[in-house]
Amino acid sequence: MSNNSLAFRHNEEKILSGIIPTKYKKILKHVEGNNILEVGAAEGVLSLLVAKENPNRHVIGLERHSLRYETSIELQKRWAINNCKFIKGEFIENFHLLKGIDTFIGIRTIYYFLHDTDKIFSEISKNCSRLILGGNANRSFGSGAKRSIKGITEISVSGLNPNLDYAPYQKVGRNPNYYASARGMEEIGKKYGYETELLINETNKIDPLYVGTKK
Numbered sequence: 001m002s003n004n005s006l007a008f009r010h011n012e013e014k015i016l017s018g019i020i021p022t023k024y025k026k027i028l029k030h031v032e033g034n035n036i037l038e039v040g041a042a043e044g045v046l047s048l049l050v051a052k053e054n055p056n057r058h059v060i061g062l063e064r065h066s067l068r069y070e071t072s073i074e075l076q077k078r079w080a081i082n083n084c085k086f087i088k089g090e091f092i093e094n095f096h097l098l099k100g101i102d103t104f105i106g107i108r109t110i111y112y113f114l115h116d117t118d119k120i121f122s123e124i125s126k127n128c129s130r131l132i133l134g135g136n137a138n139r140s141f142g143s144g145a146k147r148s149i150k151g152i153t154e155i156s157v158s159g160l161n162p163n164l165d166y167a168p169y170q171k172v173g174r175n176p177n178y179y180a181s182a183r184g185m186e187e188i189g190k191k192y193g194y195e196t197e198l199l200i201n202e203t204n205k206i207d208p209l210y211v212g213t214k215k
């Protein structure tokens, strides 16, 4: 993979000129605290917006993909935002970044954690009181899911809606794409001691969003 992310490429001109896709904006109001870590920050759009919202914040955006990381550095210069730091690296090798973090953000990222999922969320839960996870409607119910999840073909695309019976999907619980769905993200939050503050179910057009908190 040597490209910038699809979401970035689709909106590149707008993003560069400062027009921000709604999908990032609607996450901003759920961010709390002054120390924020985004993992899978890609080209850095969300991390930069979170930093821009509040100059007292310290935001870290971690990304393992070289080109995306480099694009984030360029975007940061272009937008002149100083309270955000981008780091290139693999999350399991950078757990020290979690120290002192209030809000952990992972948008369209946690299904890449694969067999490290439990190890990762165990570390997150020791450090962060707030968890913001975003999924991927296409992976959870669309063509991507159909290709990769055994059993998912039982669910027809025309049946995509938040009131769907998710039982057949739950059967495949450990498949990574499960964590691209609202139910999967909420399950992982609960498992690691977070109470659900917000859960937006996926539709065929809208990505799911989960916000969990710890008292």
Ligand SMILES: C[S@@+](CC[C@H](N)C(=O)[O-])C[C@H]1O[C@@H](n2cnc3c(N)ncnc32)[C@H](O)[C@@H]1O
Pocket: 005, 007, 008, 039, 040, 041, 042, 062, 063, 064, 065, 068, 089, 090, 091, 092, 106, 107, 108, 109, 112, 113
């Ligand atoms: C589908 S992209 C989503 C990008 C962005 N968060 C968004 O919603 O537009 C997922 C990103 O997470 C990064 N990523 C996945 N697992 C990671 C890990 N363990 N450590 C660092 N980056 C990771 C990938 O390189 C990729 O750029």
